[in-house]
Amino acid sequence: MSLTIEFKPSYKQHLAWQKLEDPKTSVICYGGAAGGGKSYLGCIWKIQRRLKYKGTRGLIAREKRVNLVDSTLVTYRKVLNLFNLKEGIHYKMNNQRLTCEFYNGSIELFRQLPFLPSDPDFHYLGSVEYTDVFLEEASQIKEKAFEVTKSRTRWMLSEYNLIPKVLITCNPSQDWLYKEFYYPNKKGTLEADRCFIPALVTDNPDPAFVKVYLDSLNKIKDPILRGRLRDGDWDYTDDEKILFRQDNLVNLVHNTHLRINATNDKRYITADTARYGKDSTVIYVWYGLKVHERVQLEHSRDNLVNATNQTIEKIKELQDKHSVFRNNIIIDELGAGGGGVIDGLSGCTAFVGSSKPKQVNDNLFETYKNLKAQCVYKLSELISNNEIWLAIDNPELHQKIINEAKAHKKHDIDKDKLSITTKEEIKEALNGNSPDDFDNFIMRMLPEIKSTYDPYAAFY
Numbered sequence: 001m002s003l004t005i006e007f008k009p010s011y012k013q014h015l016a017w018q019k020l021e022d023p024k025t026s027v028i029c030y031g032g033a034a035g036g037g038k039s040y041l042g043c044i045w046k047i048q049r050r051l052k053y054k055g056t057r058g059l060i061a062r063e064k065r066v067n068l069v070d071s072t073l074v075t076y077r078k079v080l081n082l083f084n085l086k087e088g089i090h091y092k093m094n095n096q097r098l099t100c101e102f103y104n105g106s107i108e109l110f111r112q113l114p115f116l117p118s119d120p121d122f123h124y125l126g127s128v129e130y131t132d133v134f135l136e137e138a139s140q141i142k143e144k145a146f147e148v149t150k151s152r153t154r155w156m157l158s159e160y161n162l163i164p165k166v167l168i169t170c171n172p173s174q175d176w177l178y179k180e181f182y183y184p185n186k187k188g189t190l191e192a193d194r195c196f197i198p199a200l201v202t203d204n205p206d207p208a209f210v211k212v213y214l215d216s217l218n219k220i221k222d223p224i225l226r227g228r229l230r231d232g233d234w235d236y237t238d239d240e241k242i243l244f245r246q247d248n249l250v251n252l253v254h255n256t257h258l259r260i261n262a263t264n265d266k267r268y269i270t271a272d273t274a275r276y277g278k279d280s281t282v283i284y285v286w287y288g289l290k291v292h293e294r295v296q297l298e299h300s301r302d303n304l305v306n307a308t309n310q311t312i313e314k315i316k317e318l319q320d321k322h323s324v325f326r327n328n329i330i331i332d333e334l335g336a337g338g339g340g341v342i343d344g345l346s347g348c349t350a351f352v353g354s355s356k357p358k359q360v361n362d363n364l365f366e367t368y369k370n371l372k373a374q375c376v377y378k379l380s381e382l383i384s385n386n387e388i389w390l391a392i393d394n395p396e397l398h399q400k401i402i403n404e405a406k407a408h409k410k411h412d413i414d415k416d417k418l419s420i421t422t423k424e425e426i427k428e429a430l431n432g433n434s435p436d437d438f439d440n441f442i443m444r445m446l447p448e449i450k451s452t453y454d455p456y457a458a459f460y
Contacts, residue, residue: 032232404438
């Protein structure tokens with residue numbers, strides 16, 4: 001049985017198609033405004049692959065099954081009908097198992113990819129291998145899910161002399177897609193086997209659809225949402241209260257210019273000790289403004305004394321290992337066990353975020369509501385100037401820090417004193433979690449603030 005599929009793509013779809021079919025590009029991120037023909041392109045590509053390569057196995061996935069059924073599968077069926085493919089002759093659709101099996105033995109699997117806290121590594125996917133993968137609305141999918149499915153893209157590749165292919169479609173979002181695709185493409189540092197293609201609604205090949213859909217996008221009142229969905233704006237800012245821009249946060253791992261030298265080699269240890277309700281302590285080792293090492297200690301929830309002693313011993317170990325002066329060890333005093341850790345590390349520095357801010361010049365220091373707010377604003381300044389380097393190769397940690405940073409915003413901006421969002425607001429933004437890692441960044445600002453002003457400098 002011979003079938004010919006005629007496809008007249010738009011210019012952007014054509015560019016994406018070239019990358020989908022070339023022998024060098026493994027991952028194509030087709031991302032931008034809503035209505036850019038992304039789903040249509042993905043379904044056409046997948047169907048032609050199943051017809052072209054008999055016996056192959058593809059995966060089309062979204063976060064939720066309901067979106068697969070109500071949206072992706074609807075588009076998939078439209079494409080099947082468009083190309084006069086008949087159910088029962090050219091393919092069989094199983095609506096229960098969500099599979100489409102073609103007459104040549106090829107099969108397309110439709111799967112949901114929800115994040116399960118009990119299974120953060122997506123073991124529920126099993127060991128199934130795929131020839132190619134299409135992740136639709138990937139901003140709703142965890143980066144780990146992308147990594148796992150990509151690693152499973154190896155079914156019958158050698159038989160057809162193919163390479164792994166993953167198509168990602170998405171609207172602009174400031175998550176792992178921004179970090180992995182949009183920003184590197186913007187800076188010209190995107191990996192050679194990856195491709196990012198932006199798309200607007202005007203790139204859709206259907207002029208009638210473009211007119212209707214563009215009218216609806218123009219009516220969106222929220223300027224941020226309108227900019228994302230209509231204009232494909234990836235660099236949007238949440239609001240006027242923002243302290244940490246997405247692009248600056250992404251840069252944390254790229255600031256390799258901050259190499260250690262004679263002027264910035266002071267070493268510090270910061271520690272966010274375990275609080276009631278959580279069972280981990282996060283410790284950072286700093287070489288200047290470079291994050292050199294991170295340690296996370298897991299504690300028993302019902303034994304604070306053991307947790308305190310464990311933290312003390314680990315910090316002492318790190319102090320000896322990295323030659324850190326005792327007064328350059330900064331401990332969060334308000335954390336459960338913080339006082340005990342401070343007592344066990346005589347000479348270390350206690351961080352009390354609720355205390356008065358430090359004087360940094362000849363002006364009054366009451367500009368800030370408290371010390372923590374002062375440190376957060378200082379941190380915002382340094383991150384904006386690309387003066388902090390996260391020298392740890394851990395994408396999940398990097399994204400965690402980005403999320404925690406963005407939860408810290410300006411608060412009560414109409415009042416005289418500069419303040420930040422409350423603990424409750426931060427935890428709510430983080431789904432009930434505490435910003436353990438970002439708290440270490442905040443504490444590290446204490447010596448930076450203290451060093452900016454010396455009232456006795458004139459006497460030296």
